[in-house]
Amino acid sequence: MPAKIDYHHLIQEDKIHGSLYTDEAIYEDELEKLFYSSWVYIGHESEIKKRGDYVTRDIGRSSVIMVRNKDESVKVMVNRCQHRGNMLCNESQGNKRNFTCPYHGWVFGLNGDLLDVSYPGGFDKPLEELNLEVLVTDSYRGFVFACFKKPTISFDDYLGHGKALIDRACNMSPNGKIDLKGGWIRQHFDANWKMLPENDTDGYHVNYVHQSFVMAIDSQYGDFVGAEDSIKGVIKNWGNGHTEIDFAPGYKKMLDWLGSTPEKVKSYVDSMTKTYGKEKADQMLYDGPPHACIFPNLFLAEMNIVIFQPTGVNSAVQWSTPMFLEGAPELDFKLLRQSEGALGPAAFLLADDATIAERAQKALSAGTPWCDLSRGLNRETEDSDGVKTSHMTDETSNRGFWHHYRALMMGELS
């Protein structure tokens, strides 16, 4: 039995220890406590529109199937036959009436029930003893989350202010619905998975890691790299490990976040106005979608949806897809090209983030690598709801991530 890891020592108020990114034992501990025992994001209901539609996802080392059932409900189950453990489904997506194991032909229904065993003469156990392992599943506005074990925290308590963040994303659609049908880019990082959510709500690196982008392209991000007091965006710790860069206070005009204007996307503006009324629609079109991480593995990346997948202590995969808006298909082409521009291995942004993360992974692998996490402690504010806000370049977001992580790893939440 290995010694219990003291996360209170490794994660302090103003600093964290680099072994959190590089220690195999910590990685195994995370898989057990964060990915196999707590709520994780699986996928979106728009990916499985019809009965029998399914996608497979990897949560830690476990492959799961998210499938639309005959009664329209969504089930998430372990992708492993209960007979001899073979993977039931090798495809990443498709449509099936049931799942038949390729090894000995056992047949499972879309709800995971064992329906049929081939050559039944030699098998006299009750079929219901060998149904697939079904995860505890819940969803909010089509975002499906699951837990391998009986969760110690209710879904509502887990999501917390994350609901409002998801609302803001979905409400960018005049129908209030997003559609993830654009396909997934998957980018391999030779860096620990936690560097992805940390970096994605780090407002401090933009002027450095993305200097080449700022120099080469005139984009809305140019408004967020000037002198310290000219940066109007803010950073937020929403609690429960959910964090955000709120760019809205820094936008100069409506639709800056889309790199567009009301004239260029008139039909979208009209649809939004019709749904929400002019005053509210104008405000939403000014503020734009959230740039926020939902702990531990979902990133509402403005007009994209991103999933973080740990694949080892030293590697991770970032999934990304454009967030299409129901009721505004005229934006699809632009959203596709913006998604490719920002996210993925060939993108103007993420390719450089990967390189920087990989250099950090290497540098943190030896010695006593403490990482400072104090930025903004001198100026962040907290509202009556416990939500902390600070200057966009402050580490309020990453403290939010790490202190929630610490509580989960120490078993201090229930």
Add this chain to the structure above:
Amino acid sequence: MSQIMSAELTKRLEDFVIKEAKLADEGEYQAWEDLWADDGVYWVPLKEGDDPTQQVSHLYDNRTRLATRIRQLKTGYRYSQMPISGMRRVISNYEFFAEADGRYRVEANFFLPEYSIQSIHDFRLWSGRYIYTLSPRDDGFQIHIKKVLLVNGSEPIPSLAFLI
């Protein structure tokens, strides 16, 4: 089709593809960009059959974005290509097709060893099929479309910041 194109023409098309590959390998960014036509599209889909108006690609650059890509590489701050990867691609199994409007389509398999030296010093292997649409230009040819079908484009792949 190959058989009705002269050996002299297919040799010139092959020479052009080899030149383009060499400029990409060696990071001769401006000379590489100069090979493109005004309507150029540089495209790496996730997989064969993907529709770029419906599905996301690894990259789908029109001429403007391609120029931006080159501009970014030339800033000296594109960390994912600093320093530039060591690359020597091999191209083979050529097929040549005459298209409408005096254009040519050249298809070939490629094998691209990349020594990635920006972070973890990893030796990587890329492979797939190049599909070019070319037309004659005073000094040789120009590129209208370069489509790159990776054998593993649907799988997780590392940085593709270099010119593939």
